[in-house]
Amino acid sequence: MVSFTIDGQPVEAKEDQNVLEVALDEGFDIPHLCYNENVKPYGACRLCLVEVSRKGRSRITTSCNYPVMEGIEVFTSTEKVLRARKMVMELLLAMCPGSKLLQEMAKEMGINEIRFKKEDKDCILCGLCARVCDEVVGAHAIQFAFRGDRREVCPPFMEQPKDCIACGACVVVCPVNVIGMKEEGDERTITRWKRTLKMKQCKICGNYFAPWYQLEKFREKANLPKDFFDVCYTCRS
Ligand code: SF4
Ligand code: SF4
Ligand code: FES
Structure with a gap:
């Protein structure tokens, strides 16, 4: 175990x-x-x-990728931190001025105007969708592409991603909610990636419950019998 303080609290x-x-x-x-x-x-x-103070030296750093260390002092709301965080928020909002979530967060931080040139993007390029698709789902269906102003997360070659199993994990984790999923009849579409897959119908209740391709992938991975997903999760339990 490692001991340190956050805002003076051990x-x-x-x-x-x-x-x-x-x-x-x-x-x-x-x-x-x-x-x-x-x-x-x-x-x-x-x-x-x-702000992290270590061995008498202090620096502003992102906390999500800063490892805990014995004896460090972490400060979450010093004047320096609040000023830097406000600027980051302003930059994010300048990039995606239409985002309701960013607007609300900015308001909570007391930001009333944006000093930077506004763009008309909707994605903050956090990469969370691609990381979840890679590290959790294992589908590797989307990725970062292009550089500079044109940088974006998208399927390879900007085509419908053939490795996407339409599981919706990226939809759930996107912090600014811009990926989107819709289900119509026997089809599920991940709207941002334009990926549409047929859904499987439960043999008992008749509901369409998950994309065929997703269930096939799960079945193969777990070495389950061919008829394992003939019945939906609700009817199974
Ligand atoms: S819906 Fe497609 S792109 Fe999104 S996490 Fe699942 S497999 Fe990856
Ligand atoms: S999770 Fe959302 S905001 Fe983040 S890169 Fe993906 S689409 Fe953009
Ligand atoms: S950089 Fe830490 S949460 Fe985004």
């Missing part, structure tokens, strides 16, 4: 933890967008800034 953490997860567990309020405990931290949104 805390203990496991050696492989990062400062953000410990702070959140302990009830400290640090705004964050691209952190998800199920995937490796990436430090993309830059919002989770804190």
Whole structure:
């Protein structure tokens, strides 16, 4: 175990933890967008800034990818931190001015105007969708492409991603909710990636409950019998 302080409060953490997860567990309020405990931290949104003092030296850093260390002092809301965090928030909002979530977060931080040139994007390029697709789902269906202003997360060759199983995990984790999923009749579409797959119908209740391709992948992976997914989760239990 590692002992350190957050805003003067002594805390203990496991050696492989990062400062953000410990702070959140302990009830400290640090705004964050691209952190998800199920995937490796990436430090993309830059919002989770804190001030860390170590061996007499102090620096502002993102907390989601800062490992806990014995004796460090973490400060979540010094003047320096609040000023830097506000600027990051302004930059994010300038990139995606239409985002309701970002607008609300900015308002809570007391941001009334944006000093930066506004763009008309909707994605904050946090990469969480691609990381979840890679590290949790294992589908590797989407990725970062292009550089600079044109950088975006998209399927390879901008085509319907053939490896996407339409599981919806990316839809759930997107912090600004811009991926989208719809189900119509026997089809599910992940709208941002334009991926449409047929759904499987339950042999008992007749409901369409999951994409065929997703169930086939799960079945293969777990070496389940061919008829395992003939019945939906509800009717099975
Ligand atoms: S819906 Fe497709 S792109 Fe999204 S996580 Fe699942 S497999 Fe990956
Ligand atoms: S689509 Fe959403 S999750 Fe994916 S990079 Fe953009 S903001 Fe992040
Ligand atoms: S949550 Fe730490 S950089 Fe995004």
